[in-house]
Amino acid sequence: MTSTGTSTGIRLHAPAPGWSLTADVVVVGSGVAGLTAALRCDAAGLRTVVVTKARLDDGSTRWAQGGIAAALGEGDTPEQHLDDTLVAGAGLCDEDAVRILVTEGPDAVRRLIETGAHFDESEEGGLELTREGGHHRRRIAHAGGDATGAEISRALVEAVRARGLRTVENALVLDLLTDTEGRTAGVTLHVMGEGQHDGVGAVHAPAVVLATGGMGQVFSATTNPSVSTGDGVALALRAGAEVSDLEFVQFHPTVLFLGADAEGQQPLVSEAVRGEGAHLVDAGGVRFMLGQHELAELAPRDIVAKGIMRRMQEQDAEHMYLDARHFGAHMWEHRFPTILAACRAHGIDPVHEPIPVAPAAHYASGGVRTDSRGRTTVPGLYACGEVACTGVHGANRLASNSLLEGLVYAERIAADIVGGHEENSLHARVPAPVAHQEKPERPERPERPAHPLLAPEARFAIQRIMTDGAGVLRSAASLETAAERIQQLHTDARDALDENGKTAEPGVDTWEATNLLCVARVLVSAARLREETRGCHWREDKGERDDTNWRRHIVVRLNPDRTLAVHTTDTPDFPPTQQSRPQEQ
Numbered sequence: 126m127t128s129t130g131t132s133t134g135i136r137l138h139a140p141a142p143g144w145s146l147t148a149d150v151v152v153v154g155s156g157v158a159g160l161t162a163a164l165r166c167d168a169a170g171l172r173t174v175v176v177t178k179a180r181l182d183d184g185s186t187r188w189a190q191g192g193i194a195a196a197l198g199e200g201d202t203p204e205q206h207l208d209d210t211l212v213a214g215a216g217l218c219d220e221d222a223v224r225i226l227v228t229e230g231p232d233a234v235r236r237l238i239e240t241g242a243h244f245d246e247s248e249e250g251g252l253e254l255t256r257e258g259g260h261h262r263r264r265i266a267h268a269g270g271d272a273t274g275a276e277i278s279r280a281l282v283e284a285v286r287a288r289g290l291r292t293v294e295n296a297l298v299l300d301l302l303t304d305t306e307g308r309t310a311g312v313t314l315h316v317m318g319e320g321q322h323d324g325v326g327a328v329h330a331p332a333v334v335l336a337t338g339g340m341g342q343v344f345s346a347t348t349n350p351s352v353s354t355g356d357g358v359a360l361a362l363r364a365g366a367e368v369s370d371l372e373f374v375q376f377h378p379t380v381l382f383l384g385a386d387a388e389g390q391q392p393l394v395s396e397a398v399r400g401e402g403a404h405l406v407d408a409g410g411v412r413f414m415l416g417q418h419e420l421a422e423l424a425p426r427d428i429v430a431k432g433i434m435r436r437m438q439e440q441d442a443e444h445m446y447l448d449a450r451h452f453g454a455h456m457w458e459h460r461f462p463t464i465l466a467a468c469r470a471h472g473i474d475p476v477h478e479p480i481p482v483a484p485a486a487h488y489a490s491g492g493v494r495t496d497s498r499g500r501t502t503v504p505g506l507y508a509c510g511e512v513a514c515t516g517v518h519g520a521n522r523l524a525s526n527s528l529l530e531g532l533v534y535a536e537r538i539a540a541d542i543v544g545g546h547e548e549n550s551l552h553a554r555v556p557a558p559v560a561h562q563e564k565p566e567r568p569e570r571p572e573r574p575a576h577p578l579l580a581p582e583a584r585f586a587i588q589r590i591m592t593d594g595a596g597v598l599r600s601a602a603s604l605e606t607a608a609e610r611i612q613q614l615h616t617d618a619r620d621a622l623d624e625n626g627k628t629a630e631p632g633v634d635t636w637e638a639t640n641l642l643c644v645a646r647v648l649v650s651a652a653r654l655r656e657e658t659r660g661c662h663w664r665e666d667k668g669e670r671d672d673t674n675w676r677r678h679i680v681v682r683l684n685p686d687r688t689l690a691v692h693t694t695d696t697p698d699f700p701p702t703q704q705s706r707p708q709e710q
Contacts, residue, residue, distance in 0.1 A: 150166050162336065176293045311327055498538060584641055
């Protein structure tokens with residue numbers, strides 16, 4: 126199928142931009158993917174602007190505890206890494222995309238080290254590598270014991286500041302701008318009263334890189350920071366881009382249990398704890414993962430999460446336990462200081478007692494569909510990191526592949542943008558004027574359809590709906606209820622806008638709630654359609670994997686009338702995006 130790449134004409138209700146910047150490329154997001162892309166573009170001489178929702182170091186990258194996976198150890202090979210990734214992806218990985226990841230990954234990590242990231246070393250002076258779930262080799266490089274993401278973020282932020290890259294912090298991206306040919310021409314954004322700019326503005330650029338992270342805040346309990354509200358996926362949908370595999374939300378098996386009513390970001394207990402020998406046990410001390418998988422507690426995350434949920438159901442329990450008392454105080458303090466501090470802050474001492482854990486929303490394996498160079502189905506719009514669906518993760522991400530994917534595909538995006546910029550310069554291409562729909566002096570009511578805004582409190586309603594109906598355990602009945610309740614929120618807001626032009630007051634809270642509703646609609650639609658259990662999509666009523674009918678991807682676009690266009694691919698491989706060059710397929 127060939128994508129149209131055509132904008133829906135839908136955008137968020139927002140004031141017209143009151144200020145603007147001009148650049149060659151604007152990168153939205155400041156995690157490992159965004160900053161890597163920005164640094165590579167800047168090094169090539171492109172005028173690069175980084176836009177980020179909070180501070181430069183406030184994204185999901187800094188919360189990554191476990192590490193970054195790459196075939197760097199003695200006896201390990203990219204082929205072995207590929208095999209483990211394909212197994213975890215449950216038949217839906219794009220093998221070519223995975224091969225790019227594992228073959229380019231080791232050198233990408235070495236370049237990250239050259240940028241200034243310091244990983245933990247063994248007594249012999251080499252990288253100290255560990256194992257995590259689904260890996261048959263020790264290939265996880267880590268920093269500060271369990272603070273890998275924080276170290277990577279520190280190194281990249283320092284590099285960005287040292288190069289003097291232009292950054293716009295505390296800025297929520299709103300919508301994509303396009304030129305008269307339908308190509309990307311920048312973004313609108315809202316700066317939250319900080320720094321040089323304030324209010325709604327625009328960054329005009331012929332290339333936009335979405336690196337906005339995940340959408341974990343669509344659920345009540347998640348490991349994601351509060352900024353992870355699916356803004357990039359929602360923007361891409363309104364711009365006419367395709368998204369895929371959004372039903373595959375990975376629930377991390379071991380998140381610190383803070384109570385059945387706990388909401389928002391929850392402390393993660395890294396898979397690396399199990400990699401070093403911690404055991405999952407029930408209240409009676411029984412290791413219930415033994416016999417369920419050859420790797421027991423180190424099985425792929427979907428299998429461990431299901432094992433925990435089954436045991437909780439059998440025993441009518443709210444959580445299970447992770448027992449690592451045998452580590453001793455010294456190992457806890459030196460290998461897992463961040464986790465130790467988080468547990469103790471909540472009244473649990475893992476040196477002397479098991480840690481109560483339960484699954485919580487962690488990582489979106491799906492996202493904005495891209496090709497092998499990070500190009501979406503909208504010309505000039507790129508995506509990398511958790512917001513993207515490159516085909517690497519399939520139905521379930523292999524542990525610690527996320528930082529590597531962000532790194533590798535960000536470098537590939539930068540190479541494509543630089544190559545395209547040089548090609549355009551040779552032909553003296555002059556960008557067409559930006560077709561902005563509103564002038565500052567016009568009234569707020571736009572000429573083209575705006576996406577109705579939800580009241581801020583709708584965020585919590587969405588989270589409860591999604592947790593109840595589309596969480597770890599799903600069924601036709603639970604998903605139908607979720608779909609009806611989500612659709613009612615959408616219909617109420619749409620009708621109010623269509624009938625009298627009224628919508629919730631534009632602002633960060635209403636924009637975020639509206640973005641969450643957008644991704645929730647797509648996620649539930651895809652989950653209802655996929656009538657099987659595969660990877661981290663667990664249907665109680667369709668408990669078996671069905672390769673005959675469902676070894677394929679679900680692709681979704683937003684129509685101009687705000688309905689969803691849903692189709693499935695013919696094979697596990699993605700069709701080319703409109704921008705893909707024939708020789709790359």
